[in-house]
Amino acid sequence: QKEVEQNSGPLSVPEGAIASLNCTYSDRVSQSFFWYRQYSGKSPELIMSIYSNGDKEDGRFTAQLNKASQYVSLLIRDSQPSDSATYLCAVKGNYGQNFVFGPGTRLSVLP
Amino acid sequence: GAVVSQHPSRVICKSGTSVKIECRSLDFQATTMFWYRQFPKKSLMLMATSNEGSKATYEQGVEKDKFLINHASLTLSTLTVTSAHPEDSSFYICSAIEFGSYNEQFFGPGTRLTVL
Secondary structure, rough: OOEEEEOOOOOOEOOOOEEEEEEOOOOOOOOOOEEEEEEEOOOEEEEEEEOOEEEEEOOOEEEEEOOOOOEEEEEEEEEEEHHEEEEEEEOOOOOOOEEEEEOOOEEEEEE | OOOOOEEEEEOOOOOOOOEEEEEEOOOOOEEEEEEEEOOOOOOOEEEEEEEEEOOEEOOOOOOOOOOOEEEEEOEEEEEEOOOOHHHHOOEEEEEEEEEOOOOEEEHHHHHEEEEO
8 A cells, every 4th residue: 555644734834934844655666756735625736846866946945855765845935824725745656647645734824 | 837627616416416527638638637536624535547548447435337437538538426415525626647748747626516
């Protein structure tokens, strides 16, 4: 059973702080990793994808991947109240088309 | 980015009726489309994987005769909830992967189904 775990929320950070979201996965052959943001009542939107070990930065977002530790994280710098949402980690193996989603971490950025 | 649309966005129906939800990839061809359902404050639950021109693959516990999926073209997949009951009320979301890409999955805006 392939599993994706995320740190339980809700996570609250003050505006301007760094929010750190964590995700671990069980399938060692996983190759593709994604972070989605989902606002309440809306569908998920892709914010980051990462395929290689190390850091990948896009604006205020940084994804970090460590395949040896089976760990992927998302850092949000200068957090804004508009970042308040549920963040979903998704993992995909090298073969097949199915993604496995984590349960999500709800982030609240307090003004 | 790739755009996926769903129609309708919201539907209310009486118990026993059937409801069809359409999922379209607007600016790309989708090899594969996925159908999810999501209950309030819960995570996504994959219902089925749909490939163009072939039968959908359903997840364990999902009734294929109740949730009919048709993927007739590279830009359109439909989900029909047959003989809907109140327990089928949920948020149904489709997603698509672009033909030639096996990675990024793009979601439609979702359809909120309420069965009275």
